[in-house]
Amino acid sequence: MKKRLKVLFVASEAVPFAKEGGLGDVVGTLPRFLKRLGHDVRVVIPRYYKIDRDFYKLQLLPYSLGVPMGIIGTLWAGVYEGKLPNSEVPINFIEFEQYFGRDGLYNDTNGQGFLDNDNRFVFLSRGAIELARMIGFAPDIIHVHDWQTAIIPVYINTIYKQDETVGKAATVLTIHNMQHQGDFYAGLMDVLGVGWEHFNFLELEAFNKVNLLKGGIYHATLLTTVSKTYAQEIQTPYYGYRLEGVVRERAKDLYGILNGVDYEEWNPETDKYIVANYSHDNLEGKLLCKSDLQETMGLPKRQDVPIIGLVSRLVYQKGIDVFAEAIHRLLGLDIQIVMLGTGEPWTHFFFPDMANKHPQKFACKIGYNNSLAHKIEAGADFFLMPSRFEPCGLNQMYSLRYGTLPIVRATGGLNDTVENFNEDTLEGTGFKFYDLTADAIFNTVGWAVHTYYNNKNAMDTLIKRAMQKRFTWEDSAKLYEDCYYKAVKAKRG
Numbered sequence: 001m002k003k004r005l006k007v008l009f010v011a012s013e014a015v016p017f018a019k020e021g022g023l024g025d026v027v028g029t030l031p032r033f034l035k036r037l038g039h040d041v042r043v044v045i046p047r048y049y050k051i052d053r054d055f056y057k058l059q060l061l062p063y064s065l066g067v068p069m070g071i072i073g074t075l076w077a078g079v080y081e082g083k084l085p086n087s088e089v090p091i092n093f094i095e096f097e098q099y100f101g102r103d104g105l106y107n108d109t110n111g112q113g114f115l116d117n118d119n120r121f122v123f124l125s126r127g128a129i130e131l132a133r134m135i136g137f138a139p140d141i142i143h144v145h146d147w148q149t150a151i152i153p154v155y156i157n158t159i160y161k162q163d164e165t166v167g168k169a170a171t172v173l174t175i176h177n178m179q180h181q182g183d184f185y186a187g188l189m190d191v192l193g194v195g196w197e198h199f200n201f202l203e204l205e206a207f208n209k210v211n212l213l214k215g216g217i218y219h220a221t222l223l224t225t226v227s228k229t230y231a232q233e234i235q236t237p238y239y240g241y242r243l244e245g246v247v248r249e250r251a252k253d254l255y256g257i258l259n260g261v262d263y264e265e266w267n268p269e270t271d272k273y274i275v276a277n278y279s280h281d282n283l284e285g286k287l288l289c290k291s292d293l294q295e296t297m298g299l300p301k302r303q304d305v306p307i308i309g310l311v312s313r314l315v316y317q318k319g320i321d322v323f324a325e326a327i328h329r330l331l332g333l334d335i336q337i338v339m340l341g342t343g344e345p346w347t348h349f350f351f352p353d354m355a356n357k358h359p360q361k362f363a364c365k366i367g368y369n370n371s372l373a374h375k376i377e378a379g380a381d382f383f384l385m386p387s388r389f390e391p392c393g394l395n396q397m398y399s400l401r402y403g404t405l406p407i408v409r410a411t412g413g414l415n416d417t418v419e420n421f422n423e424d425t426l427e428g429t430g431f432k433f434y435d436l437t438a439d440a441i442f443n444t445v446g447w448a449v450h451t452y453y454n455n456k457n458a459m460d461t462l463i464k465r466a467m468q469k470r471f472t473w474e475d476s477a478k479l480y481e482d483c484y485y486k487a488v489k490a491k492r493g
């Protein structure tokens with residue numbers, strides 16, 4: 001019989017409470033599926049100001065949590081408890097007004113990172129360990145995510161090595177993004193409290209700074225990232241952002257596990273946000289969704305024109321700058337483009353301005369809007385993701401399910417989930433390009449649009465196939481489970 005594992009998830013986001021990107025989706029969803037496999041899972045995130053305690057019926061635990069913060073001293077925090085929706089998975093929220101009592105998870109309203117992000121997330125990390133000790137939750141696995149909680153494996157191997165409750169835990173670090181590493185001034189060592197001897201080129205030091213992600217990569221029992229291709233890519237300079245060598249050292253302990261899709265939320269047959277439901281064997285509803293999208297976005301209502309959709313954080317990672325370079329030429333084609341997103345300040349001016357100049361062809365909404373994201377997935381014909389790097393990516397998987405053929409740069413999870421169209425055999429589920437250039441974007445969109453206008457048979461075949469692809473959390477959770485057993489074995493021998 002397989003052993004039931006106690007798993008502690010610690011992260012900076014979890015849906016539905018707090019989300020900036022796909023990280024929140026993963027942390028809010030994967031624990032529910034691990035629970036269904038029989039494991040005892042608990043999640044810890046900060047109690048950001050925006051998380052409504054009444055709405056989520058959070059209970060304040062009757063003790064305060066002391067979090068040692070090196071030279072800052074011990075800080076005392078409140079702890080709330082709730083459940084992940086539709087599950088019995090407990091989630092704790094660490095409340096500390098001074099660090100989390102503000103709008104924004106990582107950035108202020110101008111998009112600038114908070115100056116105390118180092119202390120905020122070291123506090124979360126150390127706080128989660130202290131919380132486990134306080135409530136007597138002795139994890140077999142502590143699963144941490146990205147730089148924000150990457151210091152936990154360092155703590156477990158140092159300060160807490162002999163600790164009865166957490167000392168035996170194996171640690172798994174999932175890298176959702178290699179660009180953001182949590183690199184801070186060296187003085188942070190005094191706050192970490194692990195001792196300056198760990199400020200060395202193998203562990204926490206990188207280019208004279210403290211690098212929290214590096215510490216995690218060195219110390220975690222096992223590493224994962226969110227696609228097989230990205231697991232390879234981060235071992236190279238372009239994608240490794242100066243930690244490629246560190247990752248290579250641990251290559252044999254690194255696994256690529258694709259994220260799953262929440263098909264209860266993203267299903268054109270039942271989606272509540274769209275005007276008409278549809279399925280792969282009856283696509284009539286999709287045409288209604290298209291008209292509705294055109295109406296919502298103020299574009300001419302034309303059934304015969306292909307719509308290209310984009311929903312994204314409008315940032316460097318997503319290749320949005322290169323898309324901006326290509327858009328003039330794209331608007332020369334007989335197409336419509338629909339865009340939704342927020343991100344770098346320039347994008348909030350450039351794209352709306354472009355939309356004003358081309359009201360017949362381009363519509364853009366700056367903002368975060370889940371129902372509009374659903375309408376775009378359903379109403380568009382193609383979905384463009386020209387990512388510079390994409391560890392997994394969720395939107396291309398949603399697009400497949402909605403029969404909205406993805407046009408993607410073949411990187412990371414985009415490469416692993418989209419199969420390129422083959423004109424001879426009519427195989428494939430989307431359109432891929434390899435170079436991140438305006439030419440490549442233009443030519444590949446052009447190829448897709450050409451197919452739309454001239455090869456209806458191919459379009460129908462691709463759409464039907466795409467809609468039947470599944471990337472489930474059941475499958476991903478089983479792969480994480482395997483990985484956890486390996487980690488426990490590696491830790492305990």
Ligand code: ADP
Nearest residue numbers: 021022312313341367368369370373393394395
């Ligand atoms: P990343 O985590 O890098 O942003 P993912 O593709 O993994 O990329 O996840 C992005 C998630 O955020 C998806 O669920 C997507 O629908 C959602 N999303 C991003 N921007 C917006 C937006 N402006 N409005 C609504 N949803 C958005």
Ligand code: GLC
Nearest residue numbers: 021022023176390391392393
């Ligand atoms: C990151 C990546 C994205 C991935 C998500 C969840 O935000 O940018 O590609 O899907 O994490 O793992």
